[in-house]
Amino acid sequence: MCETKNPSISLKNLSTFLGLTVCMHTSIYAQDLGYLNNIKNSVQSLIKPQDDQSYKTAQMQQLTNFQFKPDAELNELPVIESSIIGRKAPFNNLYTEGLAKSVNDPRNNRQFSIDNAVQIAVKRNPAIAESIATLASQNANIDVAKAGYYPQLQAGMNTGDFTASDKGRQVYSIQANQRLYDFGKVESSVNTQQNKLAVEQANVLGSIDEIAAQTARTILRVLRYQATVKIAQDQVTGVSRLYEIARLRANAGISSNADPVQAQSYVEYSKSYLISQQNFLSQEQQKLKTLLGFEVDRVHFTIPDELVSKSGLYDTPTMNTIPAMIAAQAEIEVAKSQKKQTELSRYPTISLVGSVNKALNGKNPNTGIENDSDSSISISMSSNFYQGGAVGSQVKAAGFAEQAARSKLNAIYLNILDSTRTARENIENMNKQISVLQDRESSTAKTRELYEEQYKLGKRSILDLLSSAQSFHSSRAERESARYDIYDTVAVYIHVTGKSRDVYHLNNTKIQGFEIQP
Template sequence: MVYAETRQGYFQEIKQNIGSLIRPQADESYSTVQLSQLSNFQVETDPIYQQLPVVGHPMTDDNNAPLYNNAEIQSRLSLQNAVQIAVKRNPNISQSLANLAAQNANIDVAKAQYYPQLKAGLNTGDFTSSDRGRQVYTVEANQMLYDFGKVKSSVDTQKNKLEAEQANVLVSIDEISTETSRAIIAVLRYRVLLNIAQDQVKGVSRLHEIARLRSEAGISSYADPVQAQSYVEYAKTYLLTQQNKLRQEEQKLRTLLGFDVSRTDFIIHDDFLKKSELYTSPKMNTIPSMIAAQAEIEVARSQKKQTELSRYPTVSLVGSLNQALNGKNPNTGKEDDTDSSIGISMSSNFYQGGAVSSQIRSAGYAEQAARSKLNATYLNIMDSTQIARENIENMDKQIWVLIERERSTAKTRELYEEQYKLGKRSILDLLSSEQSFHSSRAERESARYDIYDTLAIYINVIGKSRDIYQLNNTKIQGFEVQ
């Protein structure tokens, strides 16, 4: 049995070795990306796009400590883990990977021109002559010897397209990561706003009860509880609005993660802010959109070269064999005879009505368009990073103003309640102060989560999603970024 297995393995190896001589071997390394290889290029853009402005300074206090401590957010699922779950099950990434595998197969199609080409056919005689019953079976083999690099340029074009598809997979991963991250941030935002809305309902309901008791006791006007009731109804309407928004965001997140998230808490670690490197110039050659744009330039270049080389001849070794199955062999004139030949063939399409020149011009314009797209992508990244920094800096300032406002409205609320009991303030003053207090709380929390949301967008723009969400060196539906 051991001998039989060894012999079987031996013949299998011989079969594989012979197969490698007549057809290209599939390369499965396409599903593993070497980011250092993809990013091995220099970004050359117009001088007008070179300057990358920096706004403000990192958000730290006087002791260089982060302004926002998220330790109070308890969770069973971190932001990074949630993103990893989403990208490993999203069909958009599956689609990109399928396109990547298809493009990898196109490389083998291009490489096949290096290997022998076999054709076979059956010809009959001229139906209008006496040899109309003749049948000749023909086999022809063609092996390309030299073509001035035409096949190589075709293979290079397909390889460049493969790099573009790899970059598109990275873009898909970053987009799903960002979508998941922003959905989690939105869920956390509306959970906090829902709690504030519930506090507001409790607050104005308490004031309504105070106004009702005072009215029944004859201490205040009957209009006071009526006015308070309108504030209660408004607070309940606001509460329902926040509940609806929360359910919408939870449904979006449920679709991304594949399970009910209404009972799941999420945590945003401090690293989300620290590792984003908000005030560091991004590395342009590691951003997937820039990699994709650069790959399109390389595709255009190789296509242009491929078109230029099509003018040159191709030298091939040609062998043919024909067998007359019925009648005379047209090459030998003998009945049911066999004829064979081996020779060198050189062929070239010297002129096709100016088609090659037009194709070269078209490829040149395609290269110009790809370069313009690279510059446009660079400009969009610069613009987005600048806007993100401006927004975060402004929202940071806004938070401190809202904190002071929250403190002042809290004190005002306490003073107005005491003055109302003494008859020095109206119920409207008390209700307005209560509403202002909860409104300032809601605005402060909204500004805080606006910063997180802007950071998620910024992380996507500068291509750091895979670093922040710990996606490098992990299998994502069979795809890996190293």
């Protein structure tokens, strides 16, 4: 006798089956949702421009794809080529004295290179955010211009004549207009907006370079005043020691009682000088704090070697990589496209027009039938045939705007030439000055030692000794100032020649959503 077994399903198999079923339904739903999104995007592409985020990336190869040739009358002016081009910068006197000591100072709990600080500053500065927002606004204007390629829909409602019997009539209408041919009007408008976008991209680059230069120069001033504060502290210590010597000698009756009084005046002057240098240092640190967003009095900043090596001080500047030149060239293209756009406005525009209207509470004015509907499809051609000479005047205005843009480009070119030549001359002269100041520092140091020995022997007055000490510290301060003047001039040169993005490593990095691709 055969026994039959009741079918059974284990909980494990049931859970597996339910899981597969849920996964299948989820997959099918995801596929359906993706399919619907594709249909939605395809339909939207037929009725409006697609969202384009490429404006957030500065393609330098495209922005710099132009060659600048100065006007003929500019050739008589000194050009950037000179006898020093091709030589290496003579920075033998750019010593780092005083910096090595502060590196190991336990009070400095953080170290930053100038390029690291610049990267922080440009990523948080609102001025750059403002220029990027302006860029985004201009990118939207491109879509406004492209909208001319797409259908235009209008809807409205008309009533009957309030003084007639059909005053209660209401006619609802919808009209569609598709541009067929306009002799390049929309294309010219799009080109104008795209050229304006290039201007705004160059302005963003200029804002980035401006904040980079501002940060670098502020750091250099902080380092300058840190060095001068150290010298001022040494001066206070040295003059105070001389005052103590003069006081002891006066108490012992070896020298006049006027000696400590005279020394005291020098001590007070050196303390006043120290306070002024500390004030300047504090001011620059506050400026740097605003730029970086954190306290900087306990941060040690270093000057990278490539600040000088990458500056290309004696190379011919590449004009088409400078943001001001890029913006000026783009403004020329804007003026040219606007001129073309104005000239094309004389030509007609051919459009396909379709309309549907529906009458309520009355007769349709097109058919004369009560509450009737009517539709039509037609070809329309319109032209601004004559506007009282406005088009011709607009063409003239656009032509003058193009001339102004070209003159602006040449003016920027001359300013860059002047700035680069001045920077080179300043560095050459200051480098020579440092050599002289080094010799002066050595001689004043020896003079101070000799005068101190002679004062102890009674052969020199206290004023001679105090003046020699002050001259020694003054020569040290002047040498440090000249050294940082050279660095500051290099930073200015980097900014003027558009090398900030290379020197401070800003290429291929996101700066508030904006990226620079060389």
